[in-house]
Amino acid sequence: MTAPGDRAERGRAARKRVPRSGHGSWIVPVDRPDPVGVLERQGRDRLPELLPIRYGRMAASPFAFLRGSAAVMAADLASQPHTGLTVQLCGDAHLLNFGLYASPERTLLFDLNDFDETFPGPFEWDVKRLAASVAVAGQENGHEDAKVRRSVVEAVAAYRHNMRRLARHGELAVWYERIDAESLLPLARSARRRRQVAASLTRARRRTSLQAVGKLTEVVDGRRRIVHDPPLLEPAGASDMASLRKIFSDYRSTLSEERRLLLDRYRFVDAARKVVGVGSVGMRCFVVLLAGRDADDPLFLQIKEARKSVLEEHLPSGPYVHPGHRVVAGQRLLQAASDIFLGWMTGPQGRAYYWRQLRDMKGSADVAGMSPADLLGYARLCGTALARAHARSGDRVAIAAYLGGADTFDQAVADFALAYAGRTVADHAALCAAVAAGVVRAAPEV
Structure with a gap:
């Protein structure tokens, strides 16, 4: 292992490639x-x-976009010079991809919670996506410009510190x-x-498979079945059911x-097909109900596909050929503790999937309702969590030296x-214009 002094020098040398002010x-x-x-190309498969559900959800607001x-x-970040200081990126580190979940020891933790785009890359790409999401959220909430900027600066400063x-260490x-969830209270x-x-925190602790049974299932002819709530939740057909069992x-x-x-x-x-998220809508996703002792x-x-x-x-190419393996390995590397049922496999037509628990004490923040003070505190917390995740996978000594004390x-x-x-x-307005012109079809409020 390279000595800490040499690692720090590598970080300071990166300032010549990309000055911090740059x-x-x-x-x-x-x-x-x-x-x-770009969105239409993503939708082809x-x-x-x-x-239409995806476009409708994205057209709801700039933050949703x-x-x-x-x-x-990703394309915009790639158009800029980067530091070359590589970590396992979350790849989509906006404010709502942080949240609460249960560790295997049943402790409620706060951490990154979405890894569909995880991939090795320059650390600043995650930091910039987080910062941009803070700025968009603050502006959407009607915060004054100075307070929006302060929230962004605090998120990045928390990461650096x-x-x-x-x-x-x-x-x-x-x-x-x-980050234990109880540490959120003093904030x-x-x-x-x-x-x-x-x-x-109380609501998150109640979000378990047992609660999901009450919300997502019903008893039909004496047998428990997942409810039919189209288009968001639809029981799997016979062919899908056979494939899922296999x-x-x-x-x-x-x-x-x-x-x-x-x-x-x-x-x-x-089993049933389920619509999830915003950017993920249209990808194949199912939920499977299992029963244990009774x-x-x-x-x-x-x-999820x-x-x-x-x-x-x-x-450059990453270490995993299988996309599901990439997601699972990235999550295990970035999270402080991960779901015991994380796994991956290849399904029909060669499509890659990964598995996880649907609900395991998961909870997320209501960013839209945050005051300037609350957004600042939450942004700082997310910056802290992102630094912890990056420190596990990248050269924290080099990154710290690059960031410096100022x-x-x-x-x-x-x-x-x-x-x-x-x-x-502006991009959100372009999507709304495309919807209005009939270029893309959107289903609002679904």
């Missing part, structure tokens, strides 16, 4: 791909009947680092906000031995984020 400039390239065209346009931003802190200390500035956070055994083989034994204690009950011992698993990351066309990087990324927020508003 992150603030972003000029729209003359040959920038049309954002609506998706389920066509679901694409940002959520669904990771491919657009925590990366520098973790650079001084040993390997195991960094690996075991985690609330008022008694009212603390009550809201406490209520959110690939279930293939998925099982990617689990460790003790988890295979646990999974074998459940029996297959029912009907009161359920397990809901989600099977995995494609190439939106980052792959802009970066706020040069923080201010520059804030400049970028505010400029990119303006671009996002």
